Each structure stands twice: as C-alpha cells, then as structure tokens.
Amino acid sequence: MKAATVATVGVGATAAVIVAALVQAAGTDPVGTALSMSAPAEYRDLIEEAGNACPEVSPNLLAALLTQESGFNPKARSPVGAQGIAQFMPSTWESHGIDGNGDGKRDVWDPEDAIPSSAKYLCTIAEDVKDVPGNKQHNMLAAYNAGSGAVRKYGGVPPYKETQNYVKAISALAETPAGAGQTSSTGQAATAINAAKAMIGTPYSWGGGNANGPSKGICCSPNGRSGSAITGFDCSGLTLYAYAKAGISLPRTAAAQYAASEHVEPGQQRPGDLVFYGSSAATIHHVGIYVGNGWIIDAPRPGTQVRYSPMDTMSDLYAVARPKSTESKEI
Numbered sequence: 533m534k535a536a537t538v539a540t541v542g543v544g545a546t547a548a549v550i551v552a553a554l555v556q557a558a559g560t561d562p563v564g565t566a567l568s569m570s571a572p573a574e575y576r577d578l579i580e581e582a583g584n585a586c587p588e589v590s591p592n593l594l595a596a597l598l599t600q601e602s603g604f605n606p607k608a609r610s611p612v613g614a615q616g617i618a619q620f621m622p623s624t625w626e627s628h629g630i631d632g633n634g635d636g637k638r639d640v641w642d643p644e645d646a647i648p649s650s651a652k653y654l655c656t657i658a659e660d661v662k663d664v665p666g667n668k669q670h671n672m673l674a675a676y677n678a679g680s681g682a683v684r685k686y687g688g689v690p691p692y693k694e695t696q697n698y699v700k701a702i703s704a705l706a707e708t709p710a711g712a713g714q715t716s717s718t719g720q721a722a723t724a725i726n727a728a729k730a731m732i733g734t735p736y737s738w739g740g741g742n743a744n745g746p747s748k749g750i751c752c753s754p755n756g757r758s759g760s761a762i763t764g765f766d767c768s769g770l771t772l773y774a775y776a777k778a779g780i781s782l783p784r785t786a787a788a789q790y791a792a793s794e795h796v797e798p799g800q801q802r803p804g805d806l807v808f809y810g811s812s813a814a815t816i817h818h819v820g821i822y823v824g825n826g827w828i829i830d831a832p833r834p835g836t837q838v839r840y841s842p843m844d845t846m847s848d849l850y851a852v853a854r855p856k857s858t859e860s861k862e863i
Contacts, residue, residue: 572604574643575598575604575617575643575647578632578643578644578647578648579591579594579595579598579647581648582594582632582647582648582650582651582652583595583651585648585651585652585654585655586651586654586655586658586659588654588655588658588668588669588672589651589654589655589658589672590706592705592706593669593702593706594647594650594651594654595706596701596702596703596705596706597618597650597654597673597676597702598617598618598647598650599705599840600698600701600702600705601614601617601618601619602616602617602618602619602733603732603733603839604617605617605732605733606641606642606643606646607641608733615640615641616640616641616642616643616646617643617646617647618640618646618647618649618650620640620646620649620650620653622640624653625638625640625649628649628652628653628656629645629646629649630645630648630649630652631645632644632645632646632647632648632649633645653676654672654676657672657675657676657680658671658672658675660675660680660684661675661680661683661684664683664684664687664688665687665688666687666688666689667688669703670688670689670699670703671683671688671689673698673699673702673703674688674689674690674695674698674699677694677695677698677699678690678692678694678695682695697842701827701840701842704825704826704827719778720775720778720779720780720804720855721778721802721803721804721805722803722804723777723778723779724771724774724775724777724778724780724804724821724855725774725803725804725821725823725829726777727773727774727777727778728770728771728773728774728821728829728838729823729829731745731746731765731770731773731774731838732829732837732838732839732840733837733838733839734746734764734765734831734837734838735762735763735764735837736759736762736764736765736766736831736832736833736834736835736836736837736838737749737759737762737763737764737765737766737769738750738751738752738753738757738758738759738762738766738834739751739759739766739769740759740762740763740764740765740766740769741764741765741766741768741769741770741772741773741831742769742772742773743772743773743776743781744773744776745773746763746764746765746773747763747764747769748760748761748762748763749762749764749766749769753833753834755834757834757835759834764831764837764838765831765838766831767786767818767819767820767830767831767832768782768784768785768786768789768819769784769831770821770829770830770831770838771786771789771806771819771820771821772784772789774821775855780855780856782855786808786809786810786816786817786818786819787810787813787814787815787816787817789806789808789819789853789855790806790808790813790816790819790850790851790853791813792855792856793806793853793854793855793856794853794854794855794856795851795852795853796851796852796853796854798852800852801822801852802822802824802854803822803823803824804821804822804854804855805821805822805852805853805854806819806820806821806822806852806853806854806855807819807820807821807822807828807843807849807852808849808850808851808852808853809846809848809849809850810848810850811848811850812850813850813851816850818830818832818846820841820845822843822852823840826842826843826844827840827841827842827843828840828841828842828843828845829841830845832845
C-alpha cells in the first residue's frame with residue numbers, strides 16, 4: 533500500500549491476487565457472514581473470529597485481503613519493506629499492531645497478532661471514511677490501499693489503477709458464489725488449480741519449473757535476465773507442473789502447450805483452462821491457468837512471483853484452450 537503504508541506482495545503496479553476457490557456462499561450478504569473459504573486450516577479460526585470486528589468486515593473479506601496481500605504467507609516481505617501475512621509497513625504496525633494472542637508481544641510475523649491487527653486496522657479505516665459516499669466496503673478497501681485521505685479527496689475509490697484493481701480483486705473474491713471454480717471444471721482441472729495455488733509466492737525463474745516442481749532456470753530472457761541461480765517457475769513451467777499433478781503431460785513452452793490443447797470459444801472458458809497471450813499461435817509468449825471470474829494464476833515475468841492476475845493482465849490475449857486428458861509422462 534502507498535499512503536496507508538501497507539503493501540501488496542508480488543503484484544507490481546497492479547493488485548492482482550484472486551482465486552475462485554476462496555469464495556463466499558451464494559446469495560448471502562458479504563458483510564458479517566461466516567468464513568466459507570478454503571483458507572489454510574491453521575488460520576481459519578483466527579479469520580473467523582477477527583472477521584467480525586466491525587460491520588464493514590467479514591471473515592470472507594478478511595481472507596480475501598490476506599490472499600491479496602501475501603497469499604497467506606506469514607514470512608512474506610515486499611520489496612518496499614511490508615512484512616508478514618497482512619503486509620504491514622513497520623510504521624503502520626507500530627501504530628496499529630496489537631497483541632492478538634496475549635503473549636505480551638506484538639509480532640508482525642506472527643499470524644495470531646497480524647490477522648486480528650489487520651481486521652482492527654480495516655475497522656479503523658472504515659470509521660475514517662464512513663461519511664464518504666458510495667459502497668462502504670469499497671471505500672474501506674481503497675483507503676487500506678491508498679489512504680483515507682485519498683478516498684475523502686475523491687469522494688470514493690480514487691482514480692488510481694492499482695487501487696481500483698485492488699478493490700475489484702478483493703470484492704470479487706469475497707462475493708463470488710462458493711464452488712464456482714470447481715463445479716464448472718473437471719476433477720483434473722481442480723487438481724491443477726490447487727497445485728498452482730500451492731505455488732503462490734514462488735519466484736519467477738526464466739526456464740524454471742518441471743513436472744516435479746520448481747527448479748533452477750536458464751539464461752537468458754529477452755531482457756537478459758537469467759534464471760540459472762533462481763529456483764522457481766516461468767509461465768509454462770508452472771502450467772506444466774500443475775497439470776502433471778493432474779495426470780496430464782504438457783509440452784514445455786507456452787506455444788507448444790497451446791498447440792497440444794483444445795481451443796475454447798470466447799465466453800466458454802472454465803476454471804482450469806489455459807489462457808494464452810501473443811499476436812498469433814506462433815508468437816505466444818505467456819500462459820496462465822484460468823481460475824474463474826476473469827482471473828488467472830501465472831508466473832508473470834522476471835522479478836515477480838507466482839500470483840493471481842486479471843485475465844487482461846496483458847493486452848495481447850490470444851486464446852483460451854483446454855488441456856487434453858492424457859496419462860502423465862516423464863518429462
């Protein structure tokens with residue numbers, strides 16, 4: 533975050549973390565409901581309790597925010613110095629961090645302190661912008677990202693692309709009907725999505741990744757970046773790995789994966805499909821796994837991590853295709 537001094541991990545200039553599997557029950561009010569998301573088991577009780585701190589916060593919204601900020605990684609550290617599962621900057625933690633577990637310490641790296649602190653901070657911000665017109669949750673999230681002053685100045689969500697994407701990402705995650713991702717996908721697609729989701733936060737490595745998981749890459753990307761010293765994934769290494777877990781063997785490159793998959797007509801994509809970017813089949817340069825509601829999991833580029841991105845993360849979206857069901861082979 534900028535003015536609010538809480539930063540998003542691994543999303544560059546835009547807030548881009550979402551997954552349809554972490555969603556709220558269909559037809560319910562997003563405020564004040566119980567947690568219906570597949571948050572990590574060790575954090576569910578914390579989120580359930582802290583997520584009812586004030587009317588503007590719900591367990592689902594809090595879980596969505598934690599997914600956005602760190603992918604539930606309690607050791608996350610952003611390039612600008614944000615820390616822990618809720619990505620507090622040190623100055624913000626100093627003024628808003630609480631001793632959630634009563635052990636006598638306020639530890640930003642301890643989820644038992646950071647998760648309730650995040651909920652308390654959201655409530656504090658909600659109070660700051662309560663008189664601003666518009667959706668109270670959206671204004672609260674915008675203030676969490678850009679600062680209360682910006683929300684008051686613009687009379688709602690400010691016209692910052694990062695903040696607008698941040699609000700859309702968390703709101704969509706918290707409001708999507710439960711099971712939307714898996715009910716429209718095959719068991720193999722669900723397995724692939726879960727495998728990719730488990731790799732959130734893994735470093736990008738040019739040429740990295742295989743059927744067994746993250747690996748050291750090669751040199752060099754078009755911009756001269758080497759993955760030879762980085763254990764991680766590039767875009768097609770991630771999709772290859774995810775589908776290997778589902779028993780489907782994909783080729784190594786994005787273009788070859790497109791050629792080996794079945795084309796999906798526009799508007800017919802379902803979770804687990806592969807989303808390809810390029811100007812033609814021969815020039816495909818990027819691929820991600822569709823997770824529903826207009827979002828993908830991908831390994832974007834050198835210097836980033838595996839993350840959730842909007843489907844329009846790149847301007848040259850070429851096609852969507854569905855991997856063919858096969859027996860996984862050694863790669």
